[in-house]
Amino acid sequence: MTESRPRLLRSPVLGRLLTAVATLCGVALLVFIMLRAIPGDRITATLGTEAAALSPAQRAALEAYYGLDQPLVLQFLNWLGQLITGNLGISSRAQVSVVQLTAGALPVTLELAVIAILIALVVGIPIGMAAATRRNGILDGAGQVFALLWLSVPAFLLASVLLTYTARLWGFNPNGQPYAVPWLNPGLNLQQMLLPAITLGLGIAAPIIRTTRTAVIEIGGLDFIRTARAKGVSEARLRARHVLRNALVPVTTMTGLQFGYLLGGAVVVEQIFSLPGVGRQVLLGIQQKDYAVVQSTVLVIALCFVLVNLLTDLAYRVIDPRVRQA
Amino acid sequence: MTVLTHDPIVSATRRPLNRLLRSVPGVIGLALMMIILGLSIMNWLGLTPYDPIAQDAPARLQSPSGGHPFGTDQFGRDVFSRVAAGLANSLLIAAVAVFFATVLGTLAGLVGGYFRGVPDLATGGVANVLFAFPPLLLALTLASVLDRNWFTVAIAIAVVYVPIFYRVSRGPVLSLREREFVQAAVSTGQNPWVTMFLHVLPNITALIIVQVALSLSWAVLTEAALSFLGLGTPPPAASLGSMIFEAKNIVVVAPWTLLAPGAMVVVLVAALNLLGDGLTDALDVGGKE
Numbered sequence: 001m002t003e004s005r006p007r008l009l010r011s012p013v014l015g016r017l018l019t020a021v022a023t024l025c026g027v028a029l030l031v032f033i034m035l036r037a038i039p040g041d042r043i044t045a046t047l048g049t050e051a052a053a054l055s056p057a058q059r060a061a062l063e064a065y066y067g068l069d070q071p072l073v074l075q076f077l078n079w080l081g082q083l084i085t086g087n088l089g090i091s092s093r094a095q096v097s098v099v100q101l102t103a104g105a106l107p108v109t110l111e112l113a114v115i116a117i118l119i120a121l122v123v124g125i126p127i128g129m130a131a132a133t134r135r136n137g138i139l140d141g142a143g144q145v146f147a148l149l150w151l152s153v154p155a156f157l158l159a160s161v162l163l164t165y166t167a168r169l170w171g172f173n174p175n176g177q178p179y180a181v182p183w184l185n186p187g188l189n190l191q192q193m194l195l196p197a198i199t200l201g202l203g204i205a206a207p208i209i210r211t212t213r214t215a216v217i218e219i220g221g222l223d224f225i226r227t228a229r230a231k232g233v234s235e236a237r238l239r240a241r242h243v244l245r246n247a248l249v250p251v252t253t254m255t256g257l258q259f260g261y262l263l264g265g266a267v268v269v270e271q272i273f274s275l276p277g278v279g280r281q282v283l284l285g286i287q288q289k290d291y292a293v294v295q296s297t298v299l300v301i302a303l304c305f306v307l308v309n310l311l312t313d314l315a316y317r318v319i320d321p322r323v324r325q326a
Numbered sequence: 327m328t329v330l331t332h333d334p335i336v337s338a339t340r341r342p343l344n345r346l347l348r349s350v351p352g353v354i355g356l357a358l359m360m361i362i363l364g365l366s367i368m369n370w371l372g373l374t375p376y377d378p379i380a381q382d383a384p385a386r387l388q389s390p391s392g393g394h395p396f397g398t399d400q401f402g403r404d405v406f407s408r409v410a411a412g413l414a415n416s417l418l419i420a421a422v423a424v425f426f427a428t429v430l431g432t433l434a435g436l437v438g439g440y441f442r443g444v445p446d447l448a449t450g451g452v453a454n455v456l457f458a459f460p461p462l463l464l465a466l467t468l469a470s471v472l473d474r475n476w477f478t479v480a481i482a483i484a485v486v487y488v489p490i491f492y493r494v495s496r497g498p499v500l501s502l503r504e505r506e507f508v509q510a511a512v513s514t515g516q517n518p519w520v521t522m523f524l525h526v527l528p529n530i531t532a533l534i535i536v537q538v539a540l541s542l543s544w545a546v547l548t549e550a551a552l553s554f555l556g557l558g559t560p561p562p563a564a565s566l567g568s569m570i571f572e573a574k575n576i577v578v579v580a581p582w583t584l585l586a587p588g589a590m591v592v593v594l595v596a597a598l599n600l601l602g603d604g605l606t607d608a609l610d611v612g613g614k615e
Contacts, residue, residue, distance in 0.1 A: 019454065026455035034471050152595035154547050156554045156567070157588045160574045168578055264460030268551055282463065283555065286470040298467055302458045 013314065020310050027302045028083065032076050035295050083299070089292035091285075098296040101281060106300065109270070109277035111182065112200065113262040115193050117255060119201030120208050125251065127205075128212025129244065135217065143209055150206040155265045159199045159272040166195065175273040196273045200265050204258040211254040215247035249319050256312025260305050342532075345608035352604020358597035362590075366414035369407075376404035378411035379562045387580045397582040399572065405586050411564035413590055419476055419559070420545035423483035424538055430484075431491025432527075432534055438492070439499025440522050449496075453489035461486045465548050469557045476559050483548050487541050494537045498530050532609040539605055543598035550591050566591045 054062070070078070082089075088098035131143035167173040174191035182189040219225065220243055228242055229235075267279035274280075278297055285293035346352040368374050375393075382402035390397040396405035438449035456464065468482035502508060503526065511521045552558035553567025561568060566587045573584035605611075 022451065023454045023458050026451060027458045030455055031467075034467055148596055148599060149592075151599055152543075152592045154550055154554075154567075154591055154595075156551055157570055157591065160570065160577070160584070161588075164574065164577050260460040262460075264462030267462060267466060268555065271555065279463075282466070286466070286557070294467065294470070298459070298463060301460065301463060305460055306458050 013317070016310060016313055020306050023306055024303060025080075027306070028080055028299060029076065031295055031299050031302075032079060035291050036072070083296075088296035088300075091290055091293045093288050093290045093293075098293055101293065102278065102297060102300055105276055105278045105281045105297075106304075108179070108275055109263070109266050109279060112193055112196055112266060112270070112275065112277060113259065115197035116200035116204065116262055117258070119197055120203075120205040120258070121251075121255065123201065124205040124208030125212050125244075128209040129216055129239070129247075131209065132213045132216035132220065133239070140213075143213070147206040147209045150202050153203075155199055155203050156268045156272065158202065159196065159269050162195050162199060163272060175275070179274070179276050192273070192275065196269045196275060199269050200262055203265060204255075204261055207254055207258060208251060211250050212247060215250045216243055219243050219246045249316065252319060253312060253316055256308055256315070259308045259312075263301050263305055342605075342608045346604050349604045349607045351600040352608060355597050355600030355602075355604050358593055359601060362413055362417070362594055362597060365410040366417050369410040369414040374404075374407035374410045376407040378407040378564045379403065387576070387583075389580070390582055396586040397580065399569075399580070399583050400576055405569075405583060408564040408569060409566070409586050409590050412566040412569055412587055413594065415476065415559055415563065415565050416546050416549055416591075416594065419480045419483065419549045420542050422477070422480040423545045423549075424487065424541045426481065426484035427487035427541065428491050428534065428538055431488040432495045432530075434488070435492045435495030436499055436522050436527065439496040440503055440518065440526060442500075446496075449492060453492045456485065456489040459486075461544075462548060462551055465552060466555065466557060469552055474557070474560050476563075479549060479552060479558050482552075483545050486548065487545065490541060491534070491537060494533055495530050498533060499526055502526050502529055532611050536602055536605045536609060536611050539598055539602035543595045543602065546591070546595055546598065 086099060088102065090097055091101060094101065127139075127143050127146070131140040134140055163173075163175065167176070172191075174188060175195065177188065177192075180188035180192060225238065225242055228238055233242070263279070266277055267283055269275075270277045270280040271283055278301055282294055282297045282301070285291070285297060346356070369378070380403065382398070385394075385398050385402040387400055388394055388398045388402075394404050394406065396409060399405055399408070434449040434453070438446040459467075465482045465486050468485055469479055472478035472482060508521060508525050511525050512518070549558055549565070550567035550570070553565040554571045556568070556571070558567055559565040569587035570584060570591075573580070573587065577584040
């Protein structure tokens with residue numbers, strides 16, 4: 001046990017973990033500074049223009065109540081301590097804790113992200129492979145034009161067009177109804193997820209097409225593929241078992257990296273399709289000047305992002321043994 | 327003979343341009359950018375057919391015609407003039423944002439990669455923190471806490487792209503630092519800052535230029551998304567994102583109000599991406615991924 005410790009300390013996994021923890025502390029500091037930079041404070045944010053009517057004594061009492069009379073460093077440490085014990089603050093509008101709000105919103109965004117990633121993989125990998133096998137053919141050209149197009153179409157534009165025209169042409173407007181919880185009404189829930197997930201999924205399909213194409217071309221030229229072909233392995237089997245399996249390594253990394261795009265894109269897409277996820281929660285918080293909500297939700301989203309990046313990195317080590325030794 | 331007339335300085339500047347003009351994506355990207363710049367310049371010089379914010383109630387929601395090539399919106403404003411103004415606005419914000427991101431990010435990458443040790447840890451730590459936010463979310467939060475005008479929007483976007491330039495420059499600097507020509511300069515006792523700017527920086531400019539083109543396309547998208555969400559350029563100034571937001575509800579009766587700004591965003595972003603691809607080939611930077 002004691003002997004394994006020095007080895008553990010040298011392990012890149014632990015290094016990654018420590019970096020992640022340090023990064024999260026930095027993230028908390030940045031969020032704290034950003035929201036202290038707003039003109040006004042918690043008192044004006046809660047009371048609005050009525051704050052001007054406060055007597056100096058009332059004001060001092062409120063400042064003491066919110067801890068605003070303490071030095072900034074202490075305020076930050078207090079806030080950090082609260083965060084670690086699971087207190088994310090109270091929403092001044094909804095009068096419920098941000099933990100409660102987030103516990104309701106986070107599953108919505110995660111469900112949306114997972115469906116979007118599935119759509120992106122189902123669309124992106126076959127197109128990427130087809131483009132690589134018929135290099136410079138019509139499909140390759142079409143695939144690259146498609147990829148460029150989807151890189152250039154903003155999510156909010158695609159979402160607005162999809163929402164308006166599906167409702168107009170087919171009367172399909174599930175997002176006009178209140179949000180359906182998946183375990184109570186799974187059918188409606190999936191319908192409500194469909195268009196937003198297509199919007200986000202097509203957005204990340206483009207980098208997946210590019211990565212798959214590059215990886216398949218690169219791996220297809222390696223010696224072991226030539227050896228396998230010489231042994232008489234069928235082309236179909238070669239592509240599925242030998243090429244694709246290896247190409248999945250960079251594709252996995254790319255998918256993990258796109259998760260951040262999904263969390264950012266979720267702000268726009270959730271807003272347009274009225275999905276009560278964390279993205280919409282941040283935007284609502286900003287619009288209603290409910291800064292406890294903004295502060296904590298942004299922090300939770302960054303935490304998810306750091307965790308997914310860490311998991312991607314670790315998954316990469318599991319999938320590709322060469323990285324583990326490096 | 328060609329060898330004798332070969333001038334390294336001329337070839338370094340002229341050859342990439344020739345190669346850019348020979349690459350298909352580069353030429354398409356350049357041509358599209360010319361058109362976009364033309365429209366922006368028209369706006370800046372006040373040469374658009376109408377004032378982009380002048381309302382004309384009787385001329386509301388007119389379909390495209392000779393007088394209004396892209397029709398009019400719900401306030402009777404000329405969509406063509408507004409699109410030109412929106413493009414100019416997008417370009418200005420994206421350019422300012424990417425300028426600050428390039429300068430700060432590259433400088434941080436140079437310092438971190440060249441000096442290593444504590445400066446490297448410090449710059450790397452800040453970059454990690456900025457990278458921990460989904461880009462749009464960080465820009466959104468920053469834009470919401472700053473006073474709203476075009477410059478603060480540009481700054482909010484710049485912060486998001488600083489770490490990208492840091493990552494792009496730091497890696498090559500780390501390896502360039504060990505090369506003979508840099509070590510030679512170090513051994514003559516040259517001031518490290520002079521070595522950094524004179525010998526290291528010129529060798530990463532090609533990478534930076536490509537990154538600038540690609541970052542401009544992302545910055546345009548970010549600005550459009552912020553404006554769409556009501557956190558970008560404040561109205562009544564025209565912005566492609568807010569035009570699309572306003573058109574969303576009237577698209578069925580007046581599709582041109584959405585089509586014109588929507589197509590312009592797509593063309594602008596595609597042009598910058600194509601230019602980035604063309605520059606990658608022309609400057610011999612290698613894989614983009």
